[in-house]
Amino acid sequence: MMAGIVGWGAHMPRYRVKVEEIARVWGASAEAYKKGLDVQEKSVPAPDTDSVTLSVTAARRALKRAGIRGADIGACYVGSESHPYAVKPSGTIVAEALGATPECRCADFEFACKAGTEGMAVALGLVDAGMVRYALGIGADTSQGAPGDALEYTASAGAAAYIMGKEGVVAECEHTYSYMTDTADFWRREHQYYPQHAGRFTGEPAYFKHVTGCATGIMKKSGTKPADFAFCVFHQPNGKFPATVAKQLGFKPEQWKQGLLCPLLGNTYSGSSPMGLSAILDVAEPGDRILHVSYGSGSGSDGFIYRCTDRIREVQGLAPKTRDILEGERFYLSYGEYVKFRGKIIMNERGA
Amino acid sequence: MPSANYTREIPQRYRLEASRCVKCGQVHYPPRLICPGCRSRQFETVALPSGGKVVTYTIISVGPSDFAAEVPYALGIVELEGGVRLMAQIVDVPPEKVSIGMPVTLEFRKLYEEGKAGIICYGHKAVPA
Numbered sequence: 250m251m252a253g254i255v256g257w258g259a260h261m262p263r264y265r266v267k268v269e270e271i272a273r274v275w276g277a278s279a280e281a282y283k284k285g286l287d288v289q290e291k292s293v294p295a296p297d298t299d300s301v302t303l304s305v306t307a308a309r310r311a312l313k314r315a316g317i318r319g320a321d322i323g324a325c326y327v328g329s330e331s332h333p334y335a336v337k338p339s340g341t342i343v344a345e346a347l348g349a350t351p352e353c354r355c356a357d358f359e360f361a362c363k364a365g366t367e368g369m370a371v372a373l374g375l376v377d378a379g380m381v382r383y384a385l386g387i388g389a390d391t392s393q394g395a396p397g398d399a400l401e402y403t404a405s406a407g408a409a410a411y412i413m414g415k416e417g418v419v420a421e422c423e424h425t426y427s428y429m430t431d432t433a434d435f436w437r438r439e440h441q442y443y444p445q446h447a448g449r450f451t452g453e454p455a456y457f458k459h460v461t462g463c464a465t466g467i468m469k470k471s472g473t474k475p476a477d478f479a480f481c482v483f484h485q486p487n488g489k490f491p492a493t494v495a496k497q498l499g500f501k502p503e504q505w506k507q508g509l510l511c512p513l514l515g516n517t518y519s520g521s522s523p524m525g526l527s528a529i530l531d532v533a534e535p536g537d538r539i540l541h542v543s544y545g546s547g548s549g550s551d552g553f554i555y556r557c558t559d560r561i562r563e564v565q566g567l568a569p570k571t572r573d574i575l576e577g578e579r580f581y582l583s584y585g586e587y588v589k590f591r592g593k594i595i596m597n598e599r600g601a
Numbered sequence: 602m603p604s605a606n607y608t609r610e611i612p613q614r615y616r617l618e619a620s621r622c623v624k625c626g627q628v629h630y631p632p633r634l635i636c637p638g639c640r641s642r643q644f645e646t647v648a649l650p651s652g653g654k655v656v657t658y659t660i661i662s663v664g665p666s667d668f669a670a671e672v673p674y675a676l677g678i679v680e681l682e683g684g685v686r687l688m689a690q691i692v693d694v695p696p697e698k699v700s701i702g703m704p705v706t707l708e709f710r711k712l713y714e715e716g717k718a719g720i721i722c723y724g725h726k727a728v729p730a
Contacts, residue, residue: 263693296670296671297692297710302711305709309709342723345616
């Protein structure tokens with residue numbers, strides 16, 4: 250059996266802030282942002298939520314769908330650009346919470362928004378090589394955007410977890426591909442609180458070049474064309490970029506709309522395209538082929554082609570579905586509550 | 602909580618591991634060295650379920666310094682399926698909407714930090730099921 254996904258799970262906070270609320274504070278046009286970015290609102294992590302807590306809940310849901318124990322996982326990789334510690338792995342905490350320790354490979358991944366898919370690719374590789382029976386790859390972020398910057402309208406929080414294996418596969422991974430160059434479109438220097446970006450340069454020479462390069466590359470390698478896919482999902486820095494790239498590549502709305510979560514979720518950075526993929530797996534049918542292309546600034550894209558097996562129907566209902574969580578109960582925050590939740594208010598140290 | 606203590610308590614804090622007395626079957630959380638029911642020292646490790654209901658709760662309006670920014674928040678006794686009870690914060694719900702008997706699930710969350718440079722302490726909180 251070809252290696253592939255045996256279980257998936259996603260998680261996001263219940264808190265949201267609307268574009269109108271952010272625009273109100275900065276004197277900006279909410280309509281212009283909503284139209285320009287195709288985003289209505291974004292998720293906000295509560296003060297007790299970080300990339301690790303989101304990862305644990307997503308991974309527990311993936312375990313339920315996989316029908317395996319945490320101890321069966323032989324590798325745990327968390328990809329994020331908001332690891333809670335500068336030095337100390339997120340993966341050890343996640344693996345402990347799942348009961349995967351001590352016989353488990355572990356390291357944290359960083360590559361802007363594609364750290365999660367790199368973790369998924371390595372997990373697949375270890376399984377394919379026969380080094381481990383099951384491996385876990387997670388994309389998770391509590392994304393940062395500078396106050397007043399365009400990023401503040403989209404930077405959000407969420408995670409998706411994928412257990413890779415060869416037994417009980419729900420989506421075989423038929424092909425992988427990667428497309429990567431050194432491109433300075435988005436970065437954060439050490440000790441800087443917020444990332445910087447190169448404005449419009451983040452579009453054509455960065456996102457579109459790499460996503461298009463990766464998507465065309467993997468379709469050429471696999472001998473496939475857009476019509477061969479039931480679904481496709483691309484990295485979602487906003488709602489507009491993935492829709493534009495999908496149209497440019499020749500995909501139809503019915504192929505990309507199911508996985509497009511950004512208009513209500515925002516950009517969950519490393520969690521972005523993996524969360525979109527989870528929403529697709531929630532509804533996919535046996536035999537459906539899925540194209541998944543991530544993007545991480547700096548820059549690179551990972552591509553995957555999955556084909557769903559008969560088992561997918563059996564596991565879809567074993568854990569909460571991504572769109573049900575996304576459109577479920579939500580609590581809307583004022584901008585003041587939002588900046589308090591995100592720790593943007595300078596406070597005295599405890600006891601000061 | 603000193604870091605060493607925290608690390609030793611990871612099995613019960615992260616994975617809700619409890620001890621079941623081999624002799625009388627009583628389940629203890631947190632795990633105990635001696636069974637208060639039968640004085641046995643023999644236990645097996647069991648993982649508690651994550652689902653339960655609120656038995657009772659209070660709303661904290663003036664919290665200790667680690668939780669001062671979170672007030673008002675609900676703190677309750679949750680009875681898990683199987684009968685084990687534990688104390689947990691009840692979050693992701695306005696405190697005034699918490700009620701006795703409310704179904705909840707325990708979810709992995711950050712409990713507090715040992716200051717800005719110290720370790721981050723994780724555990725479980727109750728959220729609406």
